[in-house]
Amino acid sequence: MCDGSLRSPSFPLVRVLSTGGTIASTHTSRGLVPTLSGEELLAPLREEFADRLRLDVRSVRHLDSSSMSAADLDDLAAHVREALADPDISGIVLTHGTDSMEETAMALHLLCPPRMPIILTGAMLPADSPAADGPQNLRLALRCASSPDYRGVRVAFAGHCLPAWGLLKTDTHAAESFASPLPRTGRPPRSLAPDVAAPLPSLAGIEVPIITAYPGAPRSLIESVLDAGARGLVIEAMGAGNVGPELGEGIAAARERGVPVVLSSRVPFGEIATTYGGAGGGAELAELGVLGSGVLRAPQARILLIVALALGREPAELLALGEPGA
Ligand code: ASP
Numbered sequence: 001m002c003d004g005s006l007r008s009p010s011f012p013l014v015r016v017l018s019t020g021g022t023i024a025s026t027h028t029s030r031g032l033v034p035t036l037s038g039e040e041l042l043a044p045l046r047e048e049f050a051d052r053l054r055l056d057v058r059s060v061r062h063l064d065s066s067s068m069s070a071a072d073l074d075d076l077a078a079h080v081r082e083a084l085a086d087p088d089i090s091g092i093v094l095t096h097g098t099d100s101m102e103e104t105a106m107a108l109h110l111l112c113p114p115r116m117p118i119i120l121t122g123a124m125l126p127a128d129s130p131a132a133d134g135p136q137n138l139r140l141a142l143r144c145a146s147s148p149d150y151r152g153v154r155v156a157f158a159g160h161c162l163p164a165w166g167l168l169k170t171d172t173h174a175a176e177s178f179a180s181p182l183p184r185t186g187r188p189p190r191s192l193a194p195d196v197a198a199p200l201p202s203l204a205g206i207e208v209p210i211i212t213a214y215p216g217a218p219r220s221l222i223e224s225v226l227d228a229g230a231r232g233l234v235i236e237a238m239g240a241g242n243v244g245p246e247l248g249e250g251i252a253a254a255r256e257r258g259v260p261v262v263l264s265s266r267v268p269f270g271e272i273a274t275t276y277g278g279a280g281g282g283a284e285l286a287e288l289g290v291l292g293s294g295v296l297r298a299p300q301a302r303i304l305l306i307v308a309l310a311l312g313r314e315p316a317e318l319l320a321l322g323e324p325g326a
Contacts, residue, residue, distance in 0.1 A: 019061040021097025023123035023134040065097025070203040091145030105164035114152030151188035222250030241282035248280030
């Protein structure tokens with residue numbers, strides 16, 4: 001559905017895709033609900049950008065981002081790739097809920113070639129709050145989407161334009177609620193995303209659960225998801241990448257069945273290291289062919305594994321995109 005309008009053809013054209021989230025939410029008798037269309041979100045900023053940008057606005061979802069499904073991600077990727085293929089468009093903005101912003105950012109990062117800025121933004125306060133942060137975040141997103149400094153997926157939030165790789169929501173309420181372990185400026189990201197003319201396989205139906213480790217976690221946690229048809233596993237390990245002996249046995253069983261396993265950490269920051277020996281230690285897991293996620297936390301590692309399985313690529317190839325110096 002297109003509810004956008006075009007301005008003077010001499011200014012850069014930015015496609016804005018709205019999907020819901022707090023930025024589009026207002027208080028209703030059913031609680032906070034994404035009620036605003038993309039056009040309504042842009043309304044307070046139209047005048048400000050009238051002499052700089054043409055805006056083409058589409059409302060593609062009205063979702064709380066905790067409900068964003070793999071089929072929704074397929075559709076968002078298709079919308080972004082359609083915009084990338086349009087020679088008139090020079091930047092893309094996606095308004096999105098913050099709860100799963102890191103997942104959508106990673107999916108688009110892996111599925112969309114970095115031809116132009118692809119900027120996600122959202123808000124921590126609803127649109128009808130007196131201190132709503134949506135307009136200022138959207139303003140920043142529009143600036144980043146029309147800037148020559150950025151290519152590929154970034155998240156414009158609370159004054160920063162953060163890289164997608166490693167992005168993490170770090171606060172349930174603060175306005176500055178995202179962090180990224182990568183430098184905020186830098187070269188365009190390396191990409192293995194399929195060309196926009198190529199068909200994209202669906203992410204739907206590829207089950208990759210996240211299992212969080214804790215001392216004493218039983219191996220049945222892993223066996224039950226394997227029996228339910230998991231195609232891959234992400235382990236949210238302790239520390240730099242360790243699990244207890246029972247979970248270690250479960251991981252060994254998964255590897256015997258040929259299921260790819262990526263190791264992340266329940267600690268918010270720092271690289272995964274496979275250095276500790278002993279049952280369930282990182283060194284033993286690495287010997288089983290378990291891959292460390294680098295700086296990615298479990299939600300993004302899960303999306304990476306799903307995309308690798310959908311594209312028929314080795315997960316290690318996609319993980320290497322985020323290696324320092326890559
Ligand atoms: N629950 C909301 C969402 O993710 C939170 C937000 O947007 O900040 O859609």
